[in-house]
Amino acid sequence: MNVKGSKKICSMDDCTSPLFARGWCRFHYGTEYLLGKQAEKPSKSYTIPKITAKRSSQVTKYHSNRKVFIQREREAHPQGKIFCIFCDKEIHSEPSLHHADGRDDESILNETFWFLSHNNCHVFDYHSKSCKDIPWWENYMFRMKNINPKIYRKDLLRQSKS
Numbered sequence: 235m236n237v238k239g240s241k242k243i244c245s246m247d248d249c250t251s252p253l254f255a256r257g258w259c260r261f262h263y264g265t266e267y268l269l270g271k272q273a274e275k276p277s278k279s280y281t282i283p284k285i286t287a288k289r290s291s292q293v294t295k296y297h298s299n300r301k302v303f304i305q306r307e308r309e310a311h312p313q314g315k316i317f318c319i320f321c322d323k324e325i326h327s328e329p330s331l332h333h334a335d336g337r338d339d340e341s342i343l344n345e346t347f348w349f350l351s352h353n354n355c356h357v358f359d360y361h362s363k364s365c366k367d368i369p370w371w372e373n374y375m376f377r378m379k380n381i382n383p384k385i386y387r388k389d390l391l392r393q394s395k396s
Contacts, residue, residue: 322377
């Protein structure tokens with residue numbers, strides 16, 4: 235350690251900065267000692283999973299139940315015709331599944347609140363527009379009042395907010 239007068243300075247050659255720790259100045263302590271220690275430790279790599287194991291299990295079960303549900307709906311109606319819960323027109327392509335009570339926790343698997351729909355009616359109208367801008371809204375509310383009063387009240391609240 236170099237000592238010039240009573241002032242202690244860094245032990246690195248040609249450095250006149252004051253002593254900080256372990257014989258080095260603040261700069262050299264960080265670059266020589268701390269960086270060397272960091273290189274010795276392997277860095278831990280961890281990413282937070284996008285979904286939990288429980289939710290992953292629910293989603294897997296949901297996809298298999300969804301196929302069975304759609305097939306059961308086709309078989310329950312004459313000539314295998316299925317109709318959109320929103321616009322009440324026949325669905326010719328792959329139906330979208332409306333979760334009237336949401337998809338949170340266990341409700342994703344509750345088939346009581348599953349309804350078949352056109353993807354356009356479901357995604358682009360119901361979830362994207364104000365109720366007053368949807369042409370089939372009044373007929374949908376009339377049908378829902380008879381099908382499921384709980385969902386009717388939920389949609390009535392949504393209508394009052396828009």
